[in-house]
Amino acid sequence: MSLYKRRGSHHYWCRFTLGRRRIQQSTGTADRAQAEEYELRLSRRIWRETRLGERTGTWAQAVKKWEGERTVRASTAHRDKEITDWFSVDMARLPLSAVNAEVIAAARKKLAERRAPATVNRYIAVMRTVLRAAVGWGWIQYAPKIVIPTLQEAEPRFITHAQFAALLEHLPPHMQPIAKVAVGTGLRTTNIRELVWGRVDLDRAHLWIPALSAKGSRAIGIPLSPDVVAVLRAIPRVEGQERVFLYEGKPLMQSFGKRTWRKACKKAGLGGLRFHDLRHTWASWLMQAGVPPYAIQSLGGWAGPKMVERYAHLSPDHLKQYAAMAKLA
Numbered sequence: 001m002s003l004y005k006r007r008g009s010h011h012y013w014c015r016f017t018l019g020r021r022r023i024q025q026s027t028g029t030a031d032r033a034q035a036e037e038y039e040l041r042l043s044r045r046i047w048r049e050t051r052l053g054e055r056t057g058t059w060a061q062a063v064k065k066w067e068g069e070r071t072v073r074a075s076t077a078h079r080d081k082e083i084t085d086w087f088s089v090d091m092a093r094l095p096l097s098a099v100n101a102e103v104i105a106a107a108r109k110k111l112a113e114r115r116a117p118a119t120v121n122r123y124i125a126v127m128r129t130v131l132r133a134a135v136g137w138g139w140i141q142y143a144p145k146i147v148i149p150t151l152q153e154a155e156p157r158f159i160t161h162a163q164f165a166a167l168l169e170h171l172p173p174h175m176q177p178i179a180k181v182a183v184g185t186g187l188r189t190t191n192i193r194e195l196v197w198g199r200v201d202l203d204r205a206h207l208w209i210p211a212l213s214a215k216g217s218r219a220i221g222i223p224l225s226p227d228v229v230a231v232l233r234a235i236p237r238v239e240g241q242e243r244v245f246l247y248e249g250k251p252l253m254q255s256f257g258k259r260t261w262r263k264a265c266k267k268a269g270l271g272g273l274r275f276h277d278l279r280h281t282w283a284s285w286l287m288q289a290g291v292p293p294y295a296i297q298s299l300g301g302w303a304g305p306k307m308v309e310r311y312a313h314l315s316p317d318h319l320k321q322y323a324a325m326a327k328l329a
Contacts, residue, residue: 003027003035014039018046025093034102045097057139059091059099059130066133083126086111096140099131104146121148156310157277158284163270170264175257177231178245179278184228186282186300189275193252196242205229209301220301280311287311 003012012035015024023046027035057065063084067077087107094103107127111120124146131143159167164183168176182192191209200207202224209220224232235244243251265273279300286296293308302308 003032003039011035014042016043018043021046028090028094028103028106038098041098041100042095045095057096057134059094059096060088062096062130062134062139063088065137066130069133080126083123084130086123087127096131096134100144104144117149117151121151124148156280156284157273158281159270159273159277161285163268164281166268167264167270167273170267172260172264174247175260175264177235178257179275180231181228182275182278183282183285184225184231185222186279187222188279192245193256195244197237197244198242200232200244202229202233222299222301283308283311 002016003014005011006013009026010030012027012029012032013025014027014035015022016039017023023042025042027038029035029038067081067084070077072080090107091099091103104124104127108120108124111123115123125148128143128146128148131140131146134140135143164179168179171179178192181187182189185207187195187209195207199209205224205226207222207224209222232244238246238249241249241251245252247256261275265271283296283300286299287293293305293311296311297305297308300308
């Protein structure tokens with residue numbers, strides 16, 4: 001066995017032959033001690049596969065099996081594939097048994113260079129899920145310990161009715177009804193993009209989201225206000241298309257209107273506003289109008305009250321009856 005460096009590469013590479021199997025690959029590290037440990041673990045794994053018939057599999061093989069066994073909504077699968085593809089750039093051929101604390105720390109460091117802490121956590125959580133699945137398959141004996149740090153939740157951003165009106169003025173016509181339905185129902189971006197006419201009943205003023213498309217994997221029924229019903233009635237239906245919201249007669253793409261959205265927000269003086277913030281705005285407006293938190297929780301499809309509690313400070317009226325009990329005499 002031998003370690004060497006390729007021209008233009010900072011990482012050590014290992015090269016050896018076991019039986020008739022020739023191994024030559026990057027160790028993924030510029031630290032020689034770590035490279036030697038990687039090479040030793042790799043050679044042991046190859047020996048056990050060759051002589052004992054054991055199989056641990058590589059990261060790429062584990063991801064393929066994991067993706068094939070899951071049943072998730074399309075948006076979740078698309079997001080997770082982006083994450084596993086990111087790891088696969090460096091880890092595709094890496095044996096699962098070689099994924100140790102150093103590999104995880106290196107991935108976390110690389111992620112943190114360009115991504116927010118919450119996004120880093122999301123990526124690392126997917127890595128942990130794949131490794132734990134591999135334990136269940138018997139590919140590895142145990143998964144390395146991966147700690148996901150708890151982050152302080154940011155204050156949810158919402159806008160006023162006047163700010164929303166200003167935003168609408170700068171949005172193109174095809175995006176205005178999308179924004180109105182978002183702020184009028186609290187629907188998540190994916191649910192709006194994938195909404196089909198077959199799940200909308202304008203006569204009874206409600207729509208529903210199937211369990212497979214809902215974030216909590218539970219079907220959600222949503223009553224519609226007269227204003228939202230009016231917006232939906234005004235949308236022309238295109239023959240042969242089931243989707244409610246279209247652009248140039250075609251279903252919206254995964255990242256529909258991001259550039260247009262950013263430009264409109266900037267012109268309206270709302271730089272940095274995300275489309276998802278319309279969901280926060282919807283919840284905030286309801287709370288300010290005196291709607292009970294439990295009702296907002298049900299309307300928003302949240303599994304528990306924790307998320308709704310973030311808006312409670314906007315309307316403390318429901319606590320007045322208890323505050324009155326604190327008598328001074």
